[in-house]
Amino acid sequence: MKNKGIFAALLDMIFPPRCVFCNEILLPGAKVCKKCAKEITQINRVKCIVLPASGKTISCVSPFAYENKIRQSILQFKFHGHRDFAGIYAEKMAELVQNQFPEISFDFITSVPISSERRKIRGYNQSELLARSVSQCLSVPYDDCLVKIKNNREQHKLSEKERLKNVLGVYQAKNTEKISGKSVLLIDDIVTTGATLSACAAMLYQNGAKFVACATVAEV
Ligand SMILES: [Zn+2]
Incomplete structure (x- = not known):
């Protein structure tokens, strides 16, 4: 450990x-520098999302508001290869999950999938990076149990009603046995109306999940 300390100091x-x-x-x-820390407000929001078909509700926690520096940094993280930001966001997300669901022992963490085409172009799924990082913070395993089976229009260009329609039949579970009876933490980068998260959570419940909660970096 001592050697590792010296090595880390040298790297620094x-x-x-x-x-x-x-x-x-x-x-x-x-x-984070002092100046930026002052400009970032942690809102620790808990959003309640109703799943349209079942009427079940899920909670989604988000440490930040999607504005100013956080918005700029998420855009860098998502579209400009700044994968390293995942760790910083994940720490705050994990803290909030622990505070909000102290009585839940999650069996695994999963993420909102992106299409294989988009993954190829971007080189990574930003939500998976977050989920893997939160998984490390909470010492809960990661499992990519959802898959995107249909290409849909981009959610941010649609109205609230259109968003719900746009995610119908888009996500599917890969492994029902893995999900059945389990408590699952579902991760995405941002939450707006919650349509995407509700479609993924509905799939988890349809495949027998016992409990589903969500966490994102920021709420729009
Ligand atoms: Zn700074």
Whole structure:
């Protein structure tokens, strides 16, 4: 461990940690500079989402509001290859999940899937990166039990009603046995109306999940 400490210190000297939001050089151990920290407000929102077909409700926790620096950083994370941001968001998401669902022992964590075409172009699924990172923070295994079977229109271009229609029949479960009787934490990058999360949660419940809760980085 001592050697690892020296190695980490050397790395910090050669590649000093930088603020994820403005790239300013930081003191070892810090992740966000003081100026940016002041501009980011943690809202710790809990959104209640009703699943249209079953009438069941699920809770979605989000540490941040989708605005200012958080919005800019999520766009970088999602579209410009900044995979390293996942860890910073995941820490806050994991904290919030623990505070909001202290009595739930999640069996596994999963993420909202993207189409294989989009994955090929982007090189990664941002929600999976988040889910894997939250999985590490909470020491709960990750399992990609959902799959996107239909290409649909982009949700952000649609009205609330259209969004619900647009996600119908788009997601499917890969492995019913794995889901049956389990408590599942479902992860996405942002939540707007909750249509995407509700479609995925409905699939988990249809395949026998005992309990489903969601977490995202930010609420729009
Ligand atoms: Zn900064």
